[in-house]
Amino acid sequence: MFNAFSQDDERATQRFKSGEMEVDPGTQLFVEGAQAAQVYTVLSGLGLRYKTLPDGRRQVVNFVMPGDFIGLQAGVMGEMHHAVESTTKMTLCVFNRHDLWSLFESNPERAFDLTFLAAVEEHLLGEALSRLGQHSARTRVAWCLHRIHARAQATNGCAADGSCSFPFRQQDLADALGLSLVHTNKTLAALREDGLANWAGGRLHVPDPAKLAEIGMVDGGSAARPRPLI
Amino acid sequence: MFNAFSQDDERATQRFKSGEMEVDPGTQLFVEGAQAAQVYTVLSGLGLRYKTLPDGRRQVVNFVMPGDFIGLQAGVMGEMHHAVESTTKMTLCVFNRHDLWSLFESNPERAFDLTFLAAVEEHLLGEALSRLGQHSARTRVAWCLHRIHARAQATNGCAADGSCSFPFRQQDLADALGLSLVHTNKTLAALREDGLANWAGGRLHVPDPAKLAEIGMVDGGSAARPRPLI
DNA sequence: CGTTGTCTTGAATTACATCAAGAAAAGTGG
DNA sequence: CCACTTTTCTTGATGTAATTCAAGACAACG
Secondary structure: OEOOOOHHHHHHHHHHEEEEEEEOOOOEEEOOOOEOOEEEEEEEOOEEEEEEOOOOOEEEEEEEOOOOEEOHHHHHHOEOOOEEEEOOOEEEEEEEHHHHHHHHHHOHHHHHHHHHHHHHHHHHHHHHHHHHHHOOHHHHHHHHHHHHHHHHHHOOOEOOOOOEEOOOOHHHHHHHHOOOHHHHHHHHHHHHHOOOOEEEOOEEEOOOHHHHHHHOOOOHHHOOOOEOOO | OEOOOOHHHHHHHHHHEEEEEEEOOOOEEEOOOOEOOEEEEEEEOOEEEEEEOOOOOEEEEEEEOOOOEEOHHHHHHOEOOOEEEEOOOEEEEEEEHHHHHHHHHHOHHHHHHHHHHHHHHHHHHHHHHHHHHHOOHHHHHHHHHHHHHHHHHHOOOEOOOOOEEOOOOHHHHHHHHOOOHHHHHHHHHHHHHOOOOEEEOOEEEOOOHHHHHHHOOOOHHHOOOOEOOO
């Protein structure tokens, strides 16, 4: 699902890259409101992007997956407006925030890709906003599980039986969808009962993705589209 | 509230600019899912960015104000994932989508600014997502009105009495906040009753912005920060 | 002066949150 | 390997914020 990577791209990225990093589960990669000297591309592992609200509640903005570029806000604005935390062990490609600017000067193609990724992110957030604003719990949960599954499939993250890894807690999903834990749990139970999606033990089974897409009101246009890799 | 505009910036933008355009209220500037040959910077007037859902509902993603750059998705991805419509008469600075790429090649500073704007947009959407996901109707409405007012103030859009223009319908606000029209109306009435915000006849009065910010749980960090102008 | 769009208000309904408590898992230390 | 604690998941009962339904009041407009 990623754009082809030419030799030039490869060389430019290598020059820009400052190293690799492996982090344990539960590591804070970015702290809300803090400066950050590095930005990353996720090579493997999963994580969460979230905002903490003044009253202590939490909004999960997105699930972080391999191929995602994280820290763009820190990169261009200097400061992050959401936190990023690893859920599993993660491998990251490390870049220096400072070098971002030289990337724009020396490699317009890669700079364009970065902007492209920002636009993709904006699109995903707009989609999420629509869900929270307009849809019922059942639709929201179905939509989110479908999205996770589709993304995993696009990156070969699915096992032979069509199941994929999704090692989060129900609380994380609840915080992503703006639902209470209890109601999320009951909705998941209902979807399982209906044979639409079975999420247990950190793995997500979707017997019939098309049927789940229908419940989740996923429009055809929002398929996981190819994107550049930085 | 905009970054200083050097002579070089000015020249580069002028070269990139393809013209100016004035549109009547109710004009569709971008159609959801369609290609677009032009992108714009708003010089004056107000509009709406929204997504239409398969079942006909509508999510207003943002209110479009002077200084906003619209069409970035079309610019880099080729296709818009939300619609943009003018609410008042608008004046727009027109750019050709095709020239965007040459901007990246020839003027990295402006390209960086574009990415900066994309990051700002992402930040705003994340904020909106948190509101829809975690807060009550009263808080949401207060937050939105506060944001509108703060933005107007930052761009000298406020009259001497501290009121600003906000020529939208209650339905638009309802669709932005994921609330029903009826409940939005009742919440507005309550805020008016409490002397926190008075929105009528297309104008918004906020006697005490600090008090409204408190109700809207606006954290200090999210003040309207300076941004580049393209 | 009817027609249409927006705003306003009251009453009935419901989807969801909150409260409460038990059942599995999953760590932790002896 | 087994008690013990802690975390996560599950289920039922109760409460409420917000939706939906319905209808009237304005205002703008041709």
